[in-house]
Amino acid sequence: MSDLELSVMAGDTDRAKPLLGRWLWNAVLPAALVALLLGFAAFDHGVLSPANLLNIAQQTSYLALFAMAQTVVILTRGFDLALGPTVSMVSVGTALAMAGATATGHDTSLVLFAGLGAGFGLGIACGLFNGVVIALLGVNPFVATLGSYNIAIGIATTLSSGRPVQGVPKLFSQIFYGGSIFGVPAAIAITVAIGIALHLVLSRTVFGRSLYIIGTNPRAAAVAGLPVKRILVATYVLCSALAALGAIMMTARTGSGEPNLGGALSLQAIAGAVVGGTSLAGGRGGVGTAVLGALFITILSNGMNLTRIDGYVQMVVLGAIVIVGVLLDRLRMERSQ
Amino acid sequence: MDVDVDPRPDKPLLQLRGISKHFTGVRALNRVDLDVRAGELHVLFGENGAGKSTLINVVSGTFPPDEGTFHFDGEEISHLTPQRARAIGISPVFQEFSLVPSLTVEENLFLGREITSSGVLRARQMRKRAQALIDELGFDLDPSRRVDDLSRAHQQMAEIAKALLGKVRLLILDEPTASLTERETGRLFELIARLKSQNVGLIYVSHRMREIRALADRVTVLRDGRHIRTLDAATSTDGELVELMTGRKIDLLFPTIAHKPDKVMVDVENLTLADGSVRDVNLYARTGEITGIAGLVGCGKSELIRAIYGIEPATSGVIRIDGAPYEFPAPRRSLKRGIAYFPANRIAEGLALSRPIRENASMTVLDLPAFARFGVLRQAAERARIADIMAQLQLRPPNIERAAGALSGGNRQKVMLGRALTRELTVFLFDEPSVGIDVGAKLEVYEFMKRLVEAGAAVIVVSSELPEVLALSNRLYVMHHGRIAAELTGAEKTEQNVLSSFFRDHLTAEVA
Numbered sequence: 151m152s153d154l155e156l157s158v159m160a161g162d163t164d165r166a167k168p169l170l171g172r173w174l175w176n177a178v179l180p181a182a183l184v185a186l187l188l189g190f191a192a193f194d195h196g197v198l199s200p201a202n203l204l205n206i207a208q209q210t211s212y213l214a215l216f217a218m219a220q221t222v223v224i225l226t227r228g229f230d231l232a233l234g235p236t237v238s239m240v241s242v243g244t245a246l247a248m249a250g251a252t253a254t255g256h257d258t259s260l261v262l263f264a265g266l267g268a269g270f271g272l273g274i275a276c277g278l279f280n281g282v283v284i285a286l287l288g289v290n291p292f293v294a295t296l297g298s299y300n301i302a303i304g305i306a307t308t309l310s311s312g313r314p315v316q317g318v319p320k321l322f323s324q325i326f327y328g329g330s331i332f333g334v335p336a337a338i339a340i341t342v343a344i345g346i347a348l349h350l351v352l353s354r355t356v357f358g359r360s361l362y363i364i365g366t367n368p369r370a371a372a373v374a375g376l377p378v379k380r381i382l383v384a385t386y387v388l389c390s391a392l393a394a395l396g397a398i399m400m401t402a403r404t405g406s407g408e409p410n411l412g413g414a415l416s417l418q419a420i421a422g423a424v425v426g427g428t429s430l431a432g433g434r435g436g437v438g439t440a441v442l443g444a445l446f447i448t449i450l451s452n453g454m455n456l457t458r459i460d461g462y463v464q465m466v467v468l469g470a471i472v473i474v475g476v477l478l479d480r481l482r483m484e485r486s487q
Numbered sequence: 488m489d490v491d492v493d494p495r496p497d498k499p500l501l502q503l504r505g506i507s508k509h510f511t512g513v514r515a516l517n518r519v520d521l522d523v524r525a526g527e528l529h530v531l532f533g534e535n536g537a538g539k540s541t542l543i544n545v546v547s548g549t550f551p552p553d554e555g556t557f558h559f560d561g562e563e564i565s566h567l568t569p570q571r572a573r574a575i576g577i578s579p580v581f582q583e584f585s586l587v588p589s590l591t592v593e594e595n596l597f598l599g600r601e602i603t604s605s606g607v608l609r610a611r612q613m614r615k616r617a618q619a620l621i622d623e624l625g626f627d628l629d630p631s632r633r634v635d636d637l638s639r640a641h642q643q644m645a646e647i648a649k650a651l652l653g654k655v656r657l658l659i660l661d662e663p664t665a666s667l668t669e670r671e672t673g674r675l676f677e678l679i680a681r682l683k684s685q686n687v688g689l690i691y692v693s694h695r696m697r698e699i700r701a702l703a704d705r706v707t708v709l710r711d712g713r714h715i716r717t718l719d720a721a722t723s724t725d726g727e728l729v730e731l732m733t734g735r736k737i738d739l740l741f742p743t744i745a746h747k748p749d750k751v752m753v754d755v756e757n758l759t760l761a762d763g764s765v766r767d768v769n770l771y772a773r774t775g776e777i778t779g780i781a782g783l784v785g786c787g788k789s790e791l792i793r794a795i796y797g798i799e800p801a802t803s804g805v806i807r808i809d810g811a812p813y814e815f816p817a818p819r820r821s822l823k824r825g826i827a828y829f830p831a832n833r834i835a836e837g838l839a840l841s842r843p844i845r846e847n848a849s850m851t852v853l854d855l856p857a858f859a860r861f862g863v864l865r866q867a868a869e870r871a872r873i874a875d876i877m878a879q880l881q882l883r884p885p886n887i888e889r890a891a892g893a894l895s896g897g898n899r900q901k902v903m904l905g906r907a908l909t910r911e912l913t914v915f916l917f918d919e920p921s922v923g924i925d926v927g928a929k930l931e932v933y934e935f936m937k938r939l940v941e942a943g944a945a946v947i948v949v950s951s952e953l954p955e956v957l958a959l960s961n962r963l964y965v966m967h968h969g970r971i972a973a974e975l976t977g978a979e980k981t982e983q984n985v986l987s988s989f990f991r992d993h994l995t996a997e998v999a
Contacts, residue, residue: 354863354864354866355859355862355863355864356853356854356859356862356863356864357862359846359853359864360853362839362842362846363839363842363846363850366839366840366841366842367835367838367839367840369835369836370835370836370837370838370839370850371839371850372798372818373798373818373828373830373836373837374818374850374851374906375817375818375819375821375822375851375854376819376850376853377819433839433841433842434841
């Protein structure tokens with residue numbers, strides 16, 4: 151009995167040390183970001199030019215949105231491989247709806263409404279599908295979203311016949327890409343607003359609290375009476391809705407519905423979330439980790455582009471980063487035990 | 488099976504000294520000694536989690552021990568692997584089968600030691616040997632059937648046959664009769680007698696007193712990963728074994744509880760669970776008293792209260808709460824009806840360890856307007872309320888923002904108890920409430936129950952610690968093999984009566 155108590159008390163004091171460790175861990179990524187920027191700048195001074203920094207910020211805002219979407223499901227020990235194809239599907243659907251509404255002679259506001267409705271509708275449907283298959287039918291998230299990955303690609307390609315969908319009204323691009331709020335480009339403004347809102351949801355609502363508890367210990371959450379299945383379905387819907395928003399913003403940028411828009415996004419979003427410090431074991435991460443991770447991935451690919459590193463080599467780097475990110479997470483978990 | 492004769496009968500066949508094994512954060516074995524002589528059947532006796540499985544895994548080479556010495560047949564053995572263990576004649580039969588479901592029985596028997604000539608399988612020769620072995624064992628088993636087509640009993644036979652193919656010096660059997668019929672069990676016992684006469688040593692894990700009585704030469708009792716005592720089976724009593732297994736008689740003062748039984752709050756009628764762990768159980772619990780449920784591990788006592796709370800599915804029977812039928816129980820609905828459940832395994836089912844104490848204590852009340860309005864948490868109110876509750880429960884240190892995982896077992900249980908104070912509840916289901924917590928914290932838990940009952944709650948306590956349920960409960964049910972074997976009140980509520988209900992043969996219990 152007494153040495154049980156002793157060992158437990160020793161455990162208590164040990165907790166103080168990892169706290170310092172955690173600060174160090176948290177400082178690693180920002181430091182790496184600065185090092186990365188300076189490293190690339192040594193090869194090409196253009197990296198630090200105001201134009202490129204703005205470019206990085208804008209690029210990051212899309213990826214940050216997707217990384218946030220991915221983070222939300224990863225918090226619950228889930229996964230959304232289908233995020234990229236969802237983006238493609240939403241892009242095609244949004245463009246088709248707007249082209250159709252324009253062709254039937256509706257006025258511009260209705261055309262925009264049709265586009266947004268189709269885009270979010272498709273996104274939410276996709277999330278609902280994933281959520282139901284994973285939470286209610288009990289299919290492993292990896293397999294379930296690998297399935298919906300193919301379904302979404304199939305739908306996006308079929309709807310568009312594999313070609314870019316034209317007919318996206320100018321106004322749409324002006325609002326979601328060209329527009330600015332107090333001089334801040336639309337993409338950045340939207341992502342900042344969504345980031346703040348999501349942060350509040352995660353930290354201040356029953357839903358957000360439940361995500362962390364389910365991710366930390368799903369069994370305990372169920373025993374404590376949290377509606378685990380319902381929350382999981384809602385989580386996948388939220389993830390896909392955020393992806394749909396990102397898809398709409400990217401469609402506005404390209405000015406057409408692109409069936410290949412989401413190509414590498416699934417992996418990039420996972421990389422962003424994981425590198426930022428979201429734990430695949432669930433229950434750890436948030437808006438901050440998603441944004442930091444997205445920033446890291448964007449700077450890396452921006453730098454690799456400017457220093458003319460081959461696109462296929464970049465894929466190798468991105469894949470390796472996901473694995474390193476997961477390994478770091480494992481290491482962190484082991485240290486905290 | 489070919490059996491070597493032990494050349495040195497005076498020395499133990501297997502000699503373990505000071506074997507320890509840690510898993511992340513858990514000390515599964517703590518300096519355990521074990522001797523098994525050739526021709527001896529040595530029973531390992533202990534509750535679930537006492538370290539029996541870990542110990543047989545060490546002996547069969549699955550887990551390398553962290554410390555200690557391992558002698559087999561007088562030779563010091565280190566870096567034992569399962570392959571090497573088999574090669575020197577240590578043959579385990581685990582409860583979790585090691586058979587490949589998609590292969591036939593004979594393919595499984597020879598898995599990894601196929602008879603080949605220049606790389607080609609000698610199927611006919613293997614079939615002959617498999618058939619010969621099964622005939623010798625007297626099992627009614629077709630060696631050409633696929634394992635996944637077999638019943639559990641037949642799979643068990645295949646597993647035993649697999650262990651006996653080749654040279655066997657030490658056979659390890661982990662609850663081998665769990666899925667065998669009477670007749671098959673008889674065959675197994677004959678086989679065991681034959682193996683003993685051939686000087687094979689046996690390690691036998693079982694909870695069944697009758698088997699221990701019939702087979703054992705010596706019994707080693709393990710508890711909490713420690714070697715408690717090794718006894719001669721012929722000179723020990725059942726009561727002695729159980730007392731050693733479940734723990735010392737705790738000389739700790741239980742609070743005097745003034746039971747004032749009033750109306751029936753929980754009424755269970757003919758309850759049967761989907762997994763068969765509880766069969767046809769009738770039970771009731773009243774407000775103002777503690778209703779105890781005692782029984783050995785696996786008797787269904789936990790499953791019973793888990794079914795009332797809604798985390799084990801029932802197939803038939805009625806549960807009434809305060810007179811009203813409660814259909815399709817589920818945790819959330821149970822809490823709304825005023826029923827709380829405190830799980831035995833607080834790490835697996837109770838707490839989100841890396842989250843703060845505050846969040847762990849308020850987990851069950853996020854549906855109440857006092858804690859959240861329109862889905863938005865009222866964090867200030869939450870902090871004040873939980874801080875107040877944890878102060879009442881004397882959480883040490885009183886910081887509710889620490890991770891629950893940083894707490895000791897006793898304080899973790901206090902966080903769980905805190906949930907009892909966050910909302911209006913009338914029924915409290917405690918599953919092994921004092922497991923893994925120190926004596927001081929135990930007392931506080933008992934005092935807590937006393938306060939609940941004296942305030943008019945209905946409390947059900949399920950416990951494997953006999954002194955605990957005896958002292959706390961006003962009425963005590965004893966469960967055995969999924970059924971209520973006895974209901975004891977007043978003067979009948981003695982250790983002797985409970986023990987005799989434990990060991991009443993389950994056949995007579997079924998008739999009764």
